[in-house]
Amino acid sequence: MTTHSTAWFASWFDSPFYHVLYKDRDYAEAQQFMDNLTQYLNVPEGGEILDLACGKGRHSVYLNRLGYDVTGVDLSANSIAHAKQYENDSLHFKVHDMSKPYPKQFDAVFNLFTSFGYFDHEADNLNTIKAIKANLNPFGFGVIDFMNSEFVIDHLVAEDTKTVDGIDFALKRRYENGYIIKDISFTADGENYNYQERVRGFKLADFEALFEQAGVYLLDVFGDYKLRKFDHKQSERLIMIFK
Template identity: 75%
Template sequence: MTNNSTKWFTSWFDTPYYHILYKDRDDTEARAFMDTLTEYLNIPQGGKILDLACGKGRHSLYLNKIGYDVTGVDLSENSIEYAKQFENHRLHFDVHNMCQPYPKQFDAVFNLFTSFGYFDNDDDHLKTIKAIKAELNTFGFGVIDFLNSEFVIDTLVPEEIKTVDGIDFHLKRYVENGYIIKDIRFSTDGRDFNYTEHVRGFTLSDFEALFEQAGVYLLDVFGDYKLQKFKAKTSERLIMIFK
């Protein structure tokens, strides 16, 4: 089964295999990041947060648990269907395209764990920044948590096999036409699968240009989940706070 859709994320993120491959993500680190970030931004207790491209809602659930009114949105219908079982009066999930403004305003909009840079057309990346701006109230902050492209490209592991739940995922990584690409091949239940992730290798200066075009102001840049200073050569993350 080959899936080379131009919108690769609509198919790959909707499969159970995506969640199997990444099941070992560090929830402790993610929760500590949410604690640090909400405290740094001084989001009021009960404040409204939009979790943009929320997946199955792991960040949304924790943000709700620590006292926030959270809306999680994602293009993946399967992920949102799964997340809806956790809804309450201060936690809601919705299928939504992040290129378009969600029809509410928030104290913060979080785009976490490299949930940006997927589009083939850079206009869609710009539309997403503009949509975040529209989703912020007067005092709101936007946050994009992206990979540090320079560091990722310098430390790229070209090939590896990762075995999860008895499935051997054959991973190949390379850079092509400005995109960081991961080719994922595996066989299970007598079928062969092939998916490709490709993320635009945006640098800080690329984001600065997008922010200027969108009319938003970059306030802070951090290089990891402890909000330490960003260093282009060594930081693993590129975390930007803007409004």
């Protein structure tokens, strides 16, 4: 019996099992968020949007359907290979490291669904915000949609099991040294797999410090996908608009 172990996020996001575990994510809620966000930001008709850490491209595809010219980028070659089937004249996907600027400017840069804080090198958190700034045109807005770490830490479920497509995913969660850590263990086709998700438990004050260092201005903070006011104890999301 082979055991696959890794603590490096790229291999987990590149694994087919990542997409199995999270297949029931709420698409309707994600689409409502994109509707609300683009209307709130007043992104111009046919405007250009960069979807940073786009995964398999579901947000990008929907934004493109709304009439925007969308570029989706992700570090995962597997995810980008999957997303490329949706490409058209105004929808493109590329493998790209979001801690480095993309060679173009946009009306909006979106970093959605807690796709931040995974980096092995602490400096890449600041580098990513600097890269977003570099990728915004003079009228553009940056958006980071992160979890509300305070809420998540307060409601952390230490252990549970989730069964999807006949696979029992044993999940263990803890908060340690500033990271929210999830250990994921399961058996599939007679092989044992162990993965780990590690996300920095950034709070609003941490982002404010990074924004100040990067020279960007925080304009608004929302606590959910309906863009309601952020409450550090009650809100599930931390959605920041900056430029």
